[in-house]
Every structure is written in structure tokens, then in C-alpha cells.
Amino acid sequence: MRLVAVTLPLLLVACGNDDDILGYDALSKQVEGTRVGHAADHWIEMRNMAGEWERTGLIFGYADDYDECTKAITGLKKVNYAREYRCTPAN
Structure with missing residues (x-):
């Protein structure tokens, strides 16, 4: 039981890295420097x-x-209502 308590926080940190x-x-840099179309592209972000x-x-x-x-x-919230999402400009 003690091993699980130590391992779980380490796994959570690794997931956020x-x-x-x-x-x-490479993807982030490509998107930051290259807009597709006229409007700013947007990331969908989820709070982990x-x-x-x-x-x-x-x-x-x-x-x-x-x-x-x-x-x-809105569609994501229909199937995963407990998660928090937001839109942020990508470029």
C-alpha cells in the first residue's frame, strides 16, 4: 500500500511532462509560427x-x-462532463 502512495504522485508528474x-x-513550434487560414488557431486544453x-x-x-x-x-463535456476544458490561442 505504501508503494502505491509513492508511485502515484510520480506517475502524475510524468503525465504532465x-x-x-x-x-x-516540434508540433508546438510549428503551430506557433504558422497560422492556418485567417483566424488564430486554438488549442483545446484540459486540466489534468x-x-x-x-x-x-x-x-x-x-x-x-x-x-x-x-x-x-461542448461536445467533449457531453461525454466527459467532470473534466474542465478551455480554448487558448495557438498562434
Whole structure:
């Protein structure tokens, strides 16, 4: 039981570490420097169990990417209502 209490926090920290996701930094840099269409692209971010915001989706190519992002979050909340989501500008 004691091992689980020590291991769980370590796993939560590892889950929130963007460096462990192959290609994460390259994708973020590409998106930051390249807008698709005229409106700013938007990340869908989800608050993880450690209270940190994680990028989980990218909305691009619409006339109003923010509006489409909020619609996507509405759909996500229907199946995962306990999660907290937000839209943030990607570029």
C-alpha cells in the first residue's frame, strides 16, 4: 500500500511532462509560427489531475477557430462532463 502512495504522485508528474511526448515540442513550434487560414488557431486544453493545463486538441482552418473550439468543448463535456476544458490561442 505504501508503494502505491509513492508511485502515484510520480506517475502524475510524468503525465504532465510535455518533454516525454514524442514530437510535442516540434508540433508546438510549428503551430506557433504558422497560422492556418485567417483566424488564430486554438488549442483545446484540459486540466489534468495535477491541476495543470494540457493541450489535447487543435482547431484550425475555420473562419472563427475560437467559436469552433468552444463547440468542440461542448461536445467533449457531453461525454466527459467532470473534466474542465478551455480554448487558448495557438498562434
